Amino acid sequence: GAGVSQSPSNKVTEKGKDVELRCDPISGHTALYWYRQSLGQGLEFLIYFQGNSAPDKSGLPSDRFSAERTGGSVSTLTIQRTQQEDSAVYLCASSRDGSTDSPLHFGNGTRLTVT
Amino acid sequence: QKEVEQNSGPLSVPEGAIASLNCTYSDRGSQSFFWYRQYSGKSPELIMFIYSNGDKEDGRFTAQLNKASQYVSLLIRDSQPSDSATYLCAVVDSGAGSYQLTFGKGTKLSVIP
Secondary structure (H helix, E strand, O other), X not given: OOOOEEEOOEEEEOXXXXXXXXXXXXXXXXXXXXXXXXXXXXXXXXXXXXOOEEXXXXXXXXXXXXXXXXXXXXXXXXXXXXXXXXXXXXXXXXXXXXXXXXXOEEOOOEEEEEO | OOOEEEOOOOEEEEOOOOEEEEEEEOOOOOOEEEEEEEOOOOOOEEEEEEOOOEEEEEXXXXXXXXXXXXXXXXXXXXXXXHHOEEEEEEEEOHHHOXXXXXXXXXXXXXXXX
C-alpha cells in the first residue's frame, strides 16, 4: 500500500477484555515496529519484526502483550485482560529493511481507551 | 538505559524567525539520528535524518550533528505558523542487533503570526 495502515483507528474496551490491533505495512518493507504513546509522554518501543521473526521483544510491558506477523506483511498486536494503564495510542511503523539508514514511516495509530 | 533528552518547551518564535531545537543522547554508539514532526492528534512524520558530523540542509530545515558532544539539533529558517508542532528527536543504536529507535519526549514549537 501507499502508507502504513492501522485498524481500528479507535477502540474503547472494558477492563479485562482482550483486544487486537492490526497493522499493514508499506508494501515491500521487511521491518515492522510497534510503539505506544501515552498522553504527554514520548514514544515507547514495544517490539520489532524483521520478516516474520521478532528479534527484539524487549519493550513488551508484560506477558499480557503479544504480537505476531505473518507472510512478512500484516502484524497483529494483542493485549489480553486489558488494564486502564494500557490506554494509549498504539503506533505501527515500517521501514525498508531495518537498517540504520532506513527511516521509519508511521501509521495513523490506534487510540485505545480502557474503561 | 539509552536516553534521548529534549527541552519540552514550549518554544515560541515569531513568524519568519529561526527556530532552534536541541537534543542530546547518552549512548556514544549511536549511529543514526532522525527528526520527526508530530502535529497534535497525528502520527509522527519524518523530516530529516543525519549520520555524519556536520550540517545537512533540506529546504528550510538544517540538521546539525556533533558526535563528540553527543548533540544533534534542528534549525528551521523562516518559521511559519504551519511549523507549529511537537518535534521528536530519535536515535538508533544498532549495537544490540536491533535497529530500535529511541525517541525523546519532544519539543513543542509554537510559531506566532
